[in-house]
Amino acid sequence: MAVYSDSQLGVYEQCPLKFKLRYRDRIKRDMEGVEGFLGLRVHDTLKKCYDDLRFTKTNSLSDLLAFYNKIWQENWNDSIVIMKQDLTQEHYRSLGEKLIENYYNRYSPFDADITIQTEMRIGFSLDDENQYKMQGYIDRLSRIQDGTYEIHDYKTTSHMPSQEDADKDRQLGLYQIGVQRRWPDVENIRLVWHYVAFDAELVSCRTPEAISGLIESTKSLIDEIESAQDFSPNESRLCDWCEYPDLCPLRKHFYKVEALPVNEYLNEPGVVLANRYAQLKNQEAGIEAEMEKVREAILDYARREGVEVIKGSDCKVRVTFADKLKFPRKSDAERPELDGIIKEAGKWGEVSDLDTTALIGIVEKGLWSKDLIDRVMKYGRIEGSSTVRISKLKDEEK
Ligand code: SF4
Incomplete structure (x- = not known):
């Protein structure tokens, strides 16, 4: 099995076709969104802040901003895409300065913990047989005075999730597993997200049960990816940032005709x-x-x-007029009661019928045992079908 990262799993969940093009077919594209570019430069700057501290050098805010602006200029290139038409490179650059300033003012002089490593690569297995291998990069791993380890993640997004979202976040939960595998004696781990645009911190501590659940759900997602045959496109608002519009059946025609002159x-x-x-x-x-x-x-x-x-x-x-007998539909509240009466009377087989739509769903999602699905599939057949639907273009698609 391949080695997976949380972001690869996330891409599969977002759009299986994009996952296939990026990770299976390894089609490289030079496209980078300005938001990603900004995030990387802020990460690099905070990394420098903590790396220098390990050598007893404390940077002032203006040192860090000078570094940030230097790497911004050095790395900026024409393949960086700004989707929001009323914003410029300068808006994003100065937003990055603001994010660094927020972080600096909140945590300076950065002595609340000891940094173990920044941008730390972590590789680990989810199982003892080494079948489900994962890897990732921890923005910063630190230890506080009572021996608790903290896994820090910097977020530069303009969206702040709820505490409930943080408690379910897969990425840092997986990193916790990696840290525990590497240092089995570590008893307490805190997962800390720094939402720098909001000058806010979210913290989550996972129970052993939550970690076991995370291992199982991640393993089953990897199983699904490994056995996937059909990598369908899944359209979402993230398509605007996708690097494969020319290879995607949902975007290809837009891509082709947008480049044409009006006539x-x-x-x-x-x-x-x-x-x-x-x-x-x-x-x-x-x-x-x-x-x-x-x-x-x-x-x-x-x-x-x-x-x-x-x-x-x-x-x-x-014209015909007729009075028809009607019973509650499946979605009506009295329906379970009616079903119950017929089942109790042992007559269910006389009035019930196979729900083939439900059966298709079960087979497609593999919800029954392989043996049963194989037996059922002797009666299943694949037939071509087609639909043509029409809808209005959204403003950004015009
Ligand atoms: S454009 Fe959207 S649907 Fe098509 S591959 Fe990219 S993310 Fe998937």
């Missing part, structure tokens, strides 16, 4: 077809509304006149 764009066969389809759909919606009105009028007429067949010029319309 070529309007004549591109896909654009022509989509526009024609939208036009017909609009007409269809108008016709359906009109049909519904006429249908209601026909029913009224038939009731009023006491007729069941209405003659037209070269057609006739038949």
Whole structure:
């Protein structure tokens, strides 16, 4: 099995196709979002702050800002993408300064703990057989006076999660497992996130049960990835930062036509077809509304006149009125009671039917034993299907 990192697992959860392109097919792209670039420069600056401290050098805030600006200039390049159109490189650069200042003012003179290592690579297995291997980089590992180890993570995002989210966070939970594997005598570990944009800290301590649960859920996610055949695209707001729009069936056409001049764009066969389809759909919606009105009028007429067949010029319309027996639907509150009565009477087999939609879900997610799924699959067959749906472009897609 491959060695996984939390970010690889996160990419798979976000979009299996992106995971495949990036980690299985190893297709390299030179695209970097400005947010990621900013995060790296802030991380590098805080690393310098703690690395220098280990050599007894305490940087002033202006030393750190000078370092930050130097590495910003040295590393900035044309492949860095700014998605927010009303913001510039300068906005992001000065945001980074603000984040460093927040951190500095909160923790200076940085003597609350002893740094063991910054940007520490940690490799470990989730199981004794060394099957499920993980790796990652801890932003900073430290020890406080009572012997507790702290795993620090710097966050430069503009979103601050809840305490509940922090208690469920997989990345630092995995790092805790790595630290415990490397130093089995360490009894207490605190996971600390520094949300520097909010000048705030989130702390989480994991119970042994929480750690066991994390090991199991991570192992089963790795199993899912290892056995995956179909790496489908999963569209989300993160697609705007994806480096593979030209290889993704959900974005490829956007990518192709966005580069065309307006006259070529309007004549591109896909654009022509989509526009024609939208036009017909609009007409269809108008016709359906009109049909519904006429249908209601026909029913009224038939009731009023006491007729069941209405003659037209070269057609006739038949109307039927009937009272039908109805029972609660699956989603209705009384339904379990009704099911219970029939089951209790031993008559369930006479009225129930196989729910093939539920069966498809069970087979696709592999929720039954392999043996049972294999037996069921003797009756399953793959049939091609297709749908065409239309929706409005979002503002950012126009
Ligand atoms: S554009 Fe979106 S859906 Fe397509 S591969 Fe990238 S992340 Fe996945």
